[in-house]
Amino acid sequence: MVTLAQTQTAVLPPGSRLPALVQTALFMTVRPHLLRHLRRRHGEVFTIRLLGGQTVVTLSSPDHIREVFAGTPAVFHAGEGNEILRPVMGPRSVMITDEDEHLRTRKLLMPAFNGAALRGYGDMMTDLAERNVETWQANREFPVHAAMNDVTLEIILRVVFGMADGPRLTELRPRIRTLTDINPITALGWSYPALARFPPWRRSADNLREVDRLLYAEIADRRAATDVAVRGDVLSRLLSVAGTDLTDAELRDQMITLLLAGHETTATALAWSFHDLARNPAVLRRAQDAADIADEDYLQAVAKEALRRHPIIQNVPRVLTEPTDIAGHHLPARTIVAANTTLAHENPDHHEDPREFRPERFLGKPLPLGTWIPFGGGVRRCLGAGFSLKEMSAVLRAALTRYDIRPAREAPEFAKPRNITLIPSRGARIIVTPRA
Numbered sequence: 001m002v003t004l005a006q007t008q009t010a011v012l013p014p015g016s017r018l019p020a021l022v023q024t025a026l027f028m029t030v031r032p033h034l035l036r037h038l039r040r041r042h043g044e045v046f047t048i049r050l051l052g053g054q055t056v057v058t059l060s061s062p063d064h065i066r067e068v069f070a071g072t073p074a075v076f077h078a079g080e081g082n083e084i085l086r087p088v089m090g091p092r093s094v095m096i097t098d099e100d101e102h103l104r105t106r107k108l109l110m111p112a113f114n115g116a117a118l119r120g121y122g123d124m125m126t127d128l129a130e131r132n133v134e135t136w137q138a139n140r141e142f143p144v145h146a147a148m149n150d151v152t153l154e155i156i157l158r159v160v161f162g163m164a165d166g167p168r169l170t171e172l173r174p175r176i177r178t179l180t181d182i183n184p185i186t187a188l189g190w191s192y193p194a195l196a197r198f199p200p201w202r203r204s205a206d207n208l209r210e211v212d213r214l215l216y217a218e219i220a221d222r223r224a225a226t227d228v229a230v231r232g233d234v235l236s237r238l239l240s241v242a243g244t245d246l247t248d249a250e251l252r253d254q255m256i257t258l259l260l261a262g263h264e265t266t267a268t269a270l271a272w273s274f275h276d277l278a279r280n281p282a283v284l285r286r287a288q289d290a291a292d293i294a295d296e297d298y299l300q301a302v303a304k305e306a307l308r309r310h311p312i313i314q315n316v317p318r319v320l321t322e323p324t325d326i327a328g329h330h331l332p333a334r335t336i337v338a339a340n341t342t343l344a345h346e347n348p349d350h351h352e353d354p355r356e357f358r359p360e361r362f363l364g365k366p367l368p369l370g371t372w373i374p375f376g377g378g379v380r381r382c383l384g385a386g387f388s389l390k391e392m393s394a395v396l397r398a399a400l401t402r403y404d405i406r407p408a409r410e411a412p413e414f415a416k417p418r419n420i421t422l423i424p425s426r427g428a429r430i431i432v433t434p435r436a
Contacts, residue, residue: 012047012055012057012329012335013046013047013057013327014042014047015038015042016048016049020049020050020051023050024051027050029417031417031422032342032415035343036342039060044059044327044343045060045061045327046058052191055334055335055336056315056317056336056337057329057337057338058315058343059326059327059337059340060339060340060343060344060347062344062369062370062371063370064339065369065377066369069376069377069378071318071324076318076320076324076337077099077320078318078319078380079095079096079102084190084191084420087190088208088256089256090249090252090253090256091253092250092253093253093257094109095257095261096253103379105254108238108241108245108246109383111237111241112237112241113234113384117237118390121390122390124158124159124233125390125391125395126398128154128155128159129151129155129395129398129399132151133399133403134402136399136403136432138432141408143271143429144270144271144274144428145424145428148267148268148274149264151267152264152266152395153173153176153177153267157173157176159234160233160258161215162232162233168217168218171210171214172214176259176263178204179208179211180263182420186204187419189204189205215255215256216252218235219252222235222236238254261382261384262388264421265312265313265388268421269306269307269310269388270303270306271423271428272424273303274399274428274430275306275407275424276309277302277400278407279407279410283357283358284405286359287302287396287400288404288435290400294397296393298359299400300362300389300392300393301360301362302359302396303392303393304359304361305357305359305362309355310415310422310424311374312374313374313420313421314342314422316338316339316340316341316377317336317337317338318336318337319335319336339370339373339376339377341373341374344372345371350371351371402434402435403432403433404432404433404434405430406430406433407431409426409429413425413426
């Protein structure tokens with residue numbers, strides 16, 4: 001039987017007529033400006049064409065975003081939307097797999113990120129955050145983004161991987177920094193493996209092999225440990241709960257995924273938090289009061305508002321496996337439908353005075369679904385969302401109980417594309433002074 005949807009002719013939403021090469025260049029270099037321009041010109045639904053034959057239908061209306069997040073996982077493939085990350089994250093990563101395989105992996109990972117587990121990570125996060133902020137030099141401007149990269153990496157290595165001081169950690173730390181220092185040239189090597197024979201891609205491939213060697217050695221040691229059931233890190237929890245159901249290769253892929261998805265993104269969100277607090281003295285005082293009494297709700301609201309104002313990942317993509325009706329358009333199979341964070345977060349219909357920094361938006365009644373999406377949504381919502389927010393509140397508390405903050409320059413920094421993320425253009429430069 002032929003359905004009405006099957007007889008419809010696919011008609012893509014309007015979009016730029018520039019060549020795919022030009023649209024790709026603009027998307028990589030001036031992403032937010034391109035998206036705002038296309039929305040002003042074409043409305044809430046528009047099409048972008050990128051190299052590789054990729055057709056991206058961009059959505060910003062909460063109603064349309066909810067359509068995508070509520071879609072059946074068999075039709076809306078999120079793993080395929082993250083395909084560029086497969087060479088590093090691995091084929092078994094929870095971000096790369098779809099349907100039954102994804103559901104199985106997600107169920108195995110969930111106990112390591114439930115409420116009880118998160119409470120168990122708090123002391124380790126707090127200790128590492130305090131060690132970091134105690135090294136900040138007062139009355140000298142510095143890029144807080146770099147400091148945040150340091151502390152979030154340490155939290156990943158200690159709290160997620162559970163690594164102790166020693167030669168392996170010493171060797172792994174700089175290799176992880178190299179691995180996460182992703183630029184468009186490096187990413188090109190992921191899409192074309194044959195490039196691994198040539199520098200700089202050979203260096204990148206060699207580094208990844210060394211990271212894998214160190215991680216597999218850590219996994220082997222942890223499997224042999226007798227105290228894994230009482231250790232508090234994520235890797236040990238996974239081994240004690242699902243150790244017999246996850247192979248070493250699967251564990252490796254999940255550890256790398258947690259690293260790439262939770263290290264630099266959290267660091268950037270923290271950098272934007274300090275950037276905005278430094279330019280809003282009244283909010284800074286309120287946040288310092290919250291830090292003094294360990295009001296985690298308000299500190300997390302600060303982080304959430306920074307994520308709203310400065311989205312780090314622009315698109316939450318899904319690849320359609322069959323022709324599908326979305327946002328009033330009949331889209332062909334293989335179309336990428338992408339909920340856009342920047343456009344959704346700037347919508348004044350859902351965020352009053354969206355340019356203002358108001359953490360209070362996130363206190364009390366939750367925001368409507370589809371209006372705040374830094375962690376995605378639906379069955380693919382980021383497993384580490386709660387972990388990231390708890391981590392950010394720990395770092396904010398450690399800094400705000402010690403320091404007053406002001407910007408190095410009054411003019412705000414802009415969001416600069418860096419690989420698939422957006423970061424502060426000057427590193428979120430601030431000046432701190434000890435609180436009286």
